[in-house]
Amino acid sequence: MGARGTNVRLTAADREMLDGRHGEAARFAMSVVVRMAEVQDAAELLSIEQAHIDACALMSPSSLELVERLVDGGGRVRVPTTLSMVSLDLENWRRLGVPAAFADTALRIANAYRALGCIPAWTCAPYQGYLTPRFGQQIAWGESNAVAYANSALGARTNRYGDYLDICAAITGRVPNVGLHRTENRRGEIVFRLVEETTDAWRAPEAWAALGHLLGEASGDRVPVIEGLPPIATIEQLKALGAAAASAGSVALFHVVGLTPEAPTLAAALYGRPPVDRIDVTPGMLDRAWEDLSSGEGTSGRRLDAVVLGCPHLSYAEFETLAAAIAARGGRVHPDTRFLVITDVQSHALARRGGLIEPVERFGATIVFDTCPFHSPIVRRDAEVLMTNSGKCAYYAPGELDVRVAFGTTADCVRSAVEGHVVREASPWA
């Protein structure tokens, strides 16, 4: 074990860090980076230009011990670095009823990452805000949905950085030169062809989430290419697709022919080679994927305990959709239901200026910053039924929150919250 006798080709600067000449935190971080380079069979390391840290999200004793050790060791990030979620709404946790002991540890973790020089964006959707990466830029991002978006929609290059390799990469500015950092590994391998023209179906981002769910389950570790989607898409649609695909599977890069930057044509997405596999996607398959995001029978008509919108964090456009759905339905959230809107402070500030916060709050929604229900205790423990428009939330909620899930559109979520029980429209392909 240990990185000193490594086969990885290191620069003089890499060796200095590994030898501890830039402090204990840099030594620790470089040791982790080099050992991962060995695991991944990298010949050398590569410099990155920015990082996004997911390691701050999980609240555990080891998570705190690790980051405080980096701070004590004089750690400082070498590239512009944004922070993903922390396990607390840093502004409103008292009002949300988070226990003080829980908050204390979360605050220590948050403060330690700030002390390392990270930018306190506290969002799982960094592509909505500050520091959007350029096409072709080498970056080290954690948070699976952000990774999928950066690679696929923006054409930046990152692997799926696991917790603590992300902060180690930010501190050293170096990563193993493997995987999606390298052009040859970005080739599309499995083609999903949408066999029927169903342009109307694709208006709702939830339809893209259903496709993402299908993609995640069927792609394995191969890079998927989608053929047949409309040639125009919103950030929110691609976000929904990537988040669902990265939850149901391990998709870190997908190409959409005629839409994403590395796929002007099918041949370009495949790098001129034949695909490894082809799957014809029928409306029936998409309808099944949509239904599979709900926990089967047993939610329709049942008391609705919680609604979660904003997984990943709600964008300005999603606030618009929500405000429009509220205006269309009228009424207020039922007293038995907690309606959570999870977002980041940047999107919230814009939404406030756009006049979108007032109607959402008047509706009875609770707006939460910086975190999500999987990392912070903001959904009641005794909740039994949760509704969401997110493929990612629908995938993880049954295990993480011990609830039954109903998946539906934003309009379905609003209507259900007013009535206090689950009401769902059929999928666009039913």
Place this chain on the structure above:
Amino acid sequence: MGVIVNATPVVPGAAEGGIVRSHLPISLWGGVDPATGVIIDRRHDRCGASIAGTVFVFPSEKGSSTGSAVLLELIRSDHAPAAIVTERLAPIVALGAIVADELYGRSVPILVLPEGGADGLAEGARVRISHDGSIDVISTPRTSDAMW
């Protein structure tokens, strides 16, 4: 009995334990409770099983990049598997084991199987894992049942 599978040590180490065998990819975050080591992903074939102290065998990793933090916490709190054996390289799992070694000076071995290597690793069999990656099947499920 006496079957040996030669796996590649990704994070080398010695261990012994009973096999919990899964046929589906797993995300450790969202898949395993970091405080107990019990599988919580309702879509997973071993949901409800505890992987603490076992040799956990599964095809590949998927999902969340927080999986490494879950393994680190499992190791810290002594709820980690004795070893993790996968059919395809699982970098996020390996990362959790490496960070545990760097932070606490202890870890669990991570191995990747050769093609078809999982066939010799049945649920409930007891195996001994060596630094070189060899997996020695020391008792089959049936004899285990007879013993306990």
